[in-house]
Amino acid sequence: xxxxxxxxxxxxxxxxxxxxxxxxxxxxxxxxxxxxxxxxxxxxxxxxxxxxxxxxxxxxxxxxxxxxxxxxxxxxxxxxxxxxxxxxxxxxxxxxxxxxxxxxxxxxxxxxxxxxxxxxxxxxxxxxxxxxxxxxxxxxxxxxxxxxxxxxxxxxxxxxxxxxxxxxxxxxxxxxxxxxxxxxxxxxxxxxxxxxxxxxxxxxxxxxxxxxxxxxxxxxxxxxxxxxxxxxxxxxxxxxxxxxxxxxxxxxxxxxxxxxxxxxxxxxxxxxxxxxxxxxxxxxxxxxxxxxxx
Ligand SMILES: NC(=O)c1ccc[n+]([C@@H]2O[C@H](COP(=O)([O-])OP(=O)(O)OC[C@H]3O[C@@H](n4cnc5c(N)ncnc54)[C@H](OP(=O)(O)O)[C@@H]3O)[C@@H](O)[C@H]2O)c1
Numbered sequence: 045x046x047x048x049x050x051x052x053x054x055x056x057x058x059x060x061x062x063x064x065x066x067x068x069x070x071x072x073x074x075x076x077x078x079x080x081x082x083x084x085x086x087x088x089x090x091x092x093x094x095x096x097x098x099x100x101x102x103x104x105x106x107x108x109x110x111x112x113x114x115x116x117x118x119x120x121x122x123x124x125x126x127x128x129x130x131x132x133x134x135x136x137x138x139x140x141x142x143x144x145x146x147x148x149x150x151x152x153x154x155x156x157x158x159x160x161x162x163x164x165x166x167x168x169x170x171x172x173x174x175x176x177x178x179x180x181x182x183x184x185x186x187x188x189x190x191x192x193x194x195x196x197x198x199x200x201x202x203x204x205x206x207x208x209x210x211x212x213x214x215x216x217x218x219x220x221x222x223x224x225x226x227x228x229x230x231x232x233x234x235x236x237x238x239x240x241x242x243x244x245x246x247x248x249x250x251x252x253x254x255x256x257x258x259x260x261x262x263x264x265x266x267x268x269x270x271x272x273x274x275x276x277x278x279x280x281x282x283x284x285x286x287x288x289x290x291x292x293x294x295x296x297x298x299x300x301x302x303x304x305x306x307x308x309x310x311x312x313x314x315x316x317x318x319x320x321x322x323x324x325x326x327x328x329x330x331x332x333x334x335x336x337x338x
Contacts, residue, residue, distance in 0.1 A: 069093045069119055070232055071145070074126030075101040078191050079151060082225030083124050083232075092233065095120065107132055117143035122232045125150040125174060130165035137173035148174040148181045149231045151224070153297075154216075154243055155305030156185055163296045175239070182231045183241040187219045187306055188297075190246070190327040193259060194336045197294075202337050207256055208270035210277040210298045215249035216306040219313075220322035227316045243310030246321050258325055262332035274298070 070087055074080035075096025084096040097105035097116045105116045107128035113136065117123075123145045127133055137148060150170045161168040174181040192198050201207045227244055231237060250258070256269035272280065277298065281291050300306060313321040331337070 068121035069095055070122045070124070071103075071116055071120045071140075072096045072124045073105065073128070074098055074124075074151075075103070075105075077126060078189060078195060078221050079224050079228065080124065080126060082221055083228045086225045086229040087232065090229065090233070107136075113139055114143070117145065119143075120145050122147040122149070124228055124232060125170055127151070127166040127170035130169050133166065133169040134173040134176075137170075137177045141177055141179055146179050147232060147237060148177050148179060149228055149237075150174045150181070150183050151228070152183050152185045152241070153300075154185050154187045154245065154310070155300045155303075157241075158303075158305050159296075159300065163300070164293065171241075180235075180237040181239050182237045184224060184227055184231070184312070185241050185243045185310075186224050187216055187245040187310075188301075189224070190218050190220045190322070190324060192218075193255065194327075194331045199336065202256070202259055202267055205266060206268045206270060207252070208272050208277070208280060209252055210272045210274045210302070211252045212302045213251055213253070213271060214302050214304055214307060215251045215254070216301055217245035217247065217249045217309040218255065218324055219244050219246045220327055223313045223317075223321045227313060230316050242312035242316060244312035244321070245306075245308075245310040247323050248309055249307050250324055255324060255328075258328045259332070259337060262325075262328040263337040264332070265337070267337070 070092055072080045072084050072094055075084055076098045080096060084094050087094045095103045095116060097103040099106050103116055104112055106112045117140050120143065123140050125148055128136060140148065152167045152171050153164060156164065156167060156171060171183050174183060193202060198207055224244055227242060253269045256267055260267040278295060281294060
């Protein structure tokens with residue numbers, strides 16, 4: 045879990061409460077996930093009423109059970125959309141608007157403008173669903189998260205001392221989920237969204253080898269990075285039991301990375317929050333101090 049400072053500055057609180065009264069409820073899908081739980085916390089710290097929704101969260105929401113949708117959407121004013129299965133995002137956005145939601149903010153990925161719909165079908169649909177919703181909208185296109193190194197895909201390999209990915213040495217400016225959450229909270233509570241995609245990244249591009257070196261230095265131990273061929277990566281994923289859509293999405297993520305589509309630092313954090321994004325070095329030191337890679 046990430047600690048977001050609980051004492052919020054007056055300026056930051058004002059930025060997050062502008063344009064919305066606190067009794068208008070905000071639904072956060074993926075409310076227990078890497079970004080959703082921080083979006084929830086950030087909004088609550090600013091005094092908003094939030095309904096974090098997922099299968100195991102405070103408000104039960106299951107993409108696969110449409111009978112769970114109305115209670116989640118009823119009376120909400122804004123919605124943070126973490127894409128559900130392809131085929132359901134358009135329907136969910138329409139139901140949200142019917143229920144009175146007036147602002148939709150979708151989480152998506154950097155480089156989506158260069159992707160065909162078959163590459164990331166769920167995020168493609170979520171983007172189109174908010175764009176065509178008829179209400180205010182914004183899209184957050186994020187680079188790979190810092191927190192993939194600490195909570196998710198890459199934590200166990202790093203703990204085991206070897207991270208192996210097919211990057212061809214191409215760099216990317218990883219982004220911190222705390223920055224994504226603050227951007228999302230600001231957009232969810234801002235009147236007059238101008239209907240655009242915000243590219244959000246960290247301050248500078250790092251190769252995975254550099255990022256792993258920073259993790260290893262912060263953790264005070266040896267961790268190797270191995271640059272795999274795409275074929276070797278698929279073989280490793282299969283050996284780990286990864287298959288189907290999950291395997292396809294991971295493979296395509298690294299194709300987009302190797303094509304250099306994620307490489308340029310973006311100004312979304314500065315544009316929305318008026319400050320610089322969190323650096324990977326800061327993240328690595330904080331996580332190492334918590335024993336994340338010990
Ligand atoms: N990781 C990255 O680097 C990266 C970069 C750019 C974009 N993205 C995009 O970000 C999205 C993931 O966001 P995240 O990282 O914040 O979430 P996450 O950590 O992957 O968590 C997934 C969330 O979805 C909920 N969920 C899963 N299945 C569900 C279902 N059937 N019905 C309702 N809720 C369900 C989970 O909660 P329960 O288990 O409680 O249901 C959890 O809250 C994906 O669309 C991904 O493509 C990720």
